[in-house]
Amino acid sequence: MNINFNTPYISGKELYYISQAVMNGHTAGDGPFGKKCESLLNKILNLEGKALLTTSCTSALEIAAMLSNLTTSSEFILPSYTFVSSANAFCLRGAKPIFADIDPLTLNMDLDHANSLITSQTKVIVPVHYAGISCDMKMLMDIADTNNLTVIEDAAQAIGSSYNGQALGTFGDFSAFSFHETKNIICGEGGALISNDTRKKETAEVIREKGTNRAQFFRGQVDKYTWQSIGSSYILSDLSAAFLLAQLENFQSIQKRRMDVYTRYKSRLAILETKGLAKLPFIPSYNAHNSHIFYLLLEDLSTRTRLISHLKKCGIMSVFHYIPLHTSPMGESYGYKRGMLPVSEHVSQTLLRLPLCSAYDEEVADKVSNEILYFFGLT
Numbered sequence: 426m427n428i429n430f431n432t433p434y435i436s437g438k439e440l441y442y443i444s445q446a447v448m449n450g451h452t453a454g455d456g457p458f459g460k461k462c463e464s465l466l467n468k469i470l471n472l473e474g475k476a477l478l479t480t481s482c483t484s485a486l487e488i489a490a491m492l493s494n495l496t497t498s499s500e501f502i503l504p505s506y507t508f509v510s511s512a513n514a515f516c517l518r519g520a521k522p523i524f525a526d527i528d529p530l531t532l533n534m535d536l537d538h539a540n541s542l543i544t545s546q547t548k549v550i551v552p553v554h555y556a557g558i559s560c561d562m563k564m565l566m567d568i569a570d571t572n573n574l575t576v577i578e579d580a581a582q583a584i585g586s587s588y589n590g591q592a593l594g595t596f597g598d599f600s601a602f603s604f605h606e607t608k609n610i611i612c613g614e615g616g617a618l619i620s621n622d623t624r625k626k627e628t629a630e631v632i633r634e635k636g637t638n639r640a641q642f643f644r645g646q647v648d649k650y651t652w653q654s655i656g657s658s659y660i661l662s663d664l665s666a667a668f669l670l671a672q673l674e675n676f677q678s679i680q681k682r683r684m685d686v687y688t689r690y691k692s693r694l695a696i697l698e699t700k701g702l703a704k705l706p707f708i709p710s711y712n713a714h715n716s717h718i719f720y721l722l723l724e725d726l727s728t729r730t731r732l733i734s735h736l737k738k739c740g741i742m743s744v745f746h747y748i749p750l751h752t753s754p755m756g757e758s759y760g761y762k763r764g765m766l767p768v769s770e771h772v773s774q775t776l777l778r779l780p781l782c783s784a785y786d787e788e789v790a791d792k793v794s795n796e797i798l799y800f801f802g803l804t
């Protein structure tokens with residue numbers, strides 16, 4: 426039996442809703458399914474009217490960057506250990522990335538290090554909740570307040586996670602979620618932007634609609650629509666929103682399926698931590714997490730390479746990421762070099778993600794765990 430790293434989970438009504446979108450004759454963005462998704466998302470996050478669906482988390486970050494008044498002398502702080510979109514969105518506006526190292530326990534931005542990087546040019550800070558595990562939002566918001574920084578949460582992986590009871594993705598001036606097929610809640614490619622300021626949400630709506638006030642026109646608020654600001658094509662089609670609605674309606678059961686697999690990995694593999702062979706995800710006391718990723722932190726690169734190859738021989742796909750952004754060709758073009766952010770570099774070489782998605786059950790976690798325990802001579 427082959428176990429892929431990820432298999433998209435169909436919760437029930439996805440195809441039915443897509444066929445309804447086709448029958449409705451509204452397949453472009455901002456249709457009835459999109460509206461329902463936005464209101465359900467607001468409910469899940471306990472927000473009032475702040476969510477806008479986008480074509481991806483990347484596009485939500487790009488809109489947030491456009492709303493952050495950046496210039497070519499601006500700097501923004503982000504962890505090096507993240508996906509490229511956390512950086513690209515702001516680099517597209519000409520701002521300079523300033524990379525912080527990560528905390529070896531949570532794998533989130535090391536906030537003491539981030540604090541030490543703030544200059545008079547720093548305008549934005551981008552907390553990334555890696556694996557759905559929360560950054561220390563109290564400390565981060567205090568740093569942002571003191572230094573008058575815009576907070577843009579990259580909550581791509583964090584739907585359903587919270588910090589001291591408040592949903593992640595609701596702290597920042599803006600936040601971005603992903604519904605890419607590898608995330609907890611999916612629609613192929615998709616995302617959402619949360620704007621904490623209602624006026625900025627209105628501008629975000631214009632940017633999302635190619636820089637026009639077409640949304641106001643559709644609502645009958647203006648009698649024609651026209652070019653208002655820079656913008657792009659960032660609205661999720663109603664075909665994708667139809668798929669997404671089925672997922673959001675099953676939010677609780679999808680999260681539970683994922684949590685069951687995660688919990689089984691945790692109990693079967695705890696022995697690796699006891700014996701000092703690997704570390705399992707660390708969950709801080711302020712965080713309720715969403716089981717987005719189950720990873721092992723192995724001793725070194727060679728152990729990880731051998732374990733990946735053992736699992737592959739057994740038909741099990743495990744993966745690793747990220748190449749720290751400061752060591753990438755783009756990172757080097759900003760003056761960074763290998764060796765500058767040691768924790769990010771070490772984690773990048775030793776972290777292994779195990780197959781985890783809502784389509785799997787505890788039996789899959791058992792099969793993968795058995796092979797890992799065998800690899801370490803523990804069966």
Ligand SMILES: Cc1ncc(COP(=O)(O)O)c(C=O)c1O
Nearest residue numbers: 481482483508510581603604605
């Ligand atoms: C931390 C982070 N930010 C941004 C993204 C980009 O999300 P999307 O594919 O929806 O643009 C991802 C995707 O994996 C991610 O993990």
